[in-house]
Amino acid sequence: MLSYNTPISVNGQNAGPAGGMSARLPVKSLGNNGPVNGVSSNDAVSGTGRHVGKEQHIWLVTGPAGCGKSTVAKHLADALQWPYIEGDEYHPPANIAKMSAGIPLTDADRWDWLTQLREASIKALDQGNDGVVLTCSALKRKYRDVIRVAPYFTPNLHLHFIYLDASEEILLQRVLARQNHYMGANMVHSQFEALERPTPAETDVIPIDVSRPAEMVMADALNQVLRTIDAIQKDQSQ
Ligand SMILES: Nc1ncnc2c1ncn2[C@@H]1O[C@H](COP(=O)(O)OP(=O)(O)OP(=O)(O)O)[C@@H](O)[C@H]1O
Numbered sequence: 001m002l003s004y005n006t007p008i009s010v011n012g013q014n015a016g017p018a019g020g021m022s023a024r025l026p027v028k029s030l031g032n033n034g035p036v037n038g039v040s041s042n043d044a045v046s047g048t049g050r051h052v053g054k055e056q057h058i059w060l061v062t063g064p065a066g067c068g069k070s071t072v073a074k075h076l077a078d079a080l081q082w083p084y085i086e087g088d089e090y091h092p093p094a095n096i097a098k099m100s101a102g103i104p105l106t107d108a109d110r111w112d113w114l115t116q117l118r119e120a121s122i123k124a125l126d127q128g129n130d131g132v133v134l135t136c137s138a139l140k141r142k143y144r145d146v147i148r149v150a151p152y153f154t155p156n157l158h159l160h161f162i163y164l165d166a167s168e169e170i171l172l173q174r175v176l177a178r179q180n181h182y183m184g185a186n187m188v189h190s191q192f193e194a195l196e197r198p199t200p201a202e203t204d205v206i207p208i209d210v211s212r213p214a215e216m217v218m219a220d221a222l223n224q225v226l227r228t229i230d231a232i233q234k235d236q237s238q
């Protein structure tokens with residue numbers, strides 16, 4: 001029986017770094033809904049945006065608290081003019097209360113949140129966007145597998161993860177320096193305890209070293225995204 005504790009094999013989603021970076025945005029018709037927090041459904045077009053032969057992309061920016069998910073995801077969404085979904089905004093109040101109190105979330109606390117994020121990204125694509133960028137810690141392999149269900153039965157939908165990699169010490173410094181956030185520095189260690197770094201077998205994950213300055217990280221992430229999309233476009237046109 002398939003359970004959330006059983007990693008699902010990933011087939012054919014080769015989103016790893018690829019050659020042929022384009023100087024232009026590689027997507028022919030970029031969606032123009034602009035960055036939004038909390039994508040609402042649009043019944044008039046729901047279901048008509050997908051399955052029409054164009055390539056669509058979900059980019060999930062992942063990593064522990066303070067690694068720079070929001071910073072990178074906003075940059076990508078702005079550059080690509082795609083909707084931006086902030087994963088933290090989808091946590092139920094009970095999860096926020098727990099994290100604010102310094103209590104790490106459990107698997108049970110995260111399942112519905114992950115499913116909602118997956119559904120929200122699909123809604124954004126149903127609205128006709130060519131892609132969507134979302135943030136989600138996705139600390140464990142089985143959490144990433146929940147999102148990996150999104151492109152099932154939809155060959156033109158491509159799911160990619162960016163994993164923002166830095167040491168616990170660096171993230172502790174960044175969270176300590178941050179003001180007015182429910183996730184306190186006391187939570188950073190528990191994030192690393194839960195973390196299962198993506199392995200090379202997870203070929204849909206692009207790791208990015210975020211010990212570097214933010215501008216360098218954002219530029220690297222955008223380059224990797226453009227190269228990956230470009231490679232897929234070329235592959236499809238052959
Ligand atoms: N490469 C970087 N170098 C230095 N500081 C950074 C870098 N990236 C992000 N920051 C800063 O680190 C802090 C955390 O960044 P950000 O909020 O983007 O992380 P996050 O992963 O979304 O955090 P959380 O999941 O806890 O909401 C912010 O103050 C941000 O300005």
Ligand SMILES: O=C(O)[C@H](O)[C@@H](O)[C@H](O)[C@H](O)CO
Nearest residue numbers: 064065066088105137138183
């Ligand atoms: O899975 C989790 O434990 C949570 O998603 C956290 O990672 C926070 O929501 C996020 O990082 C904000 O600090």
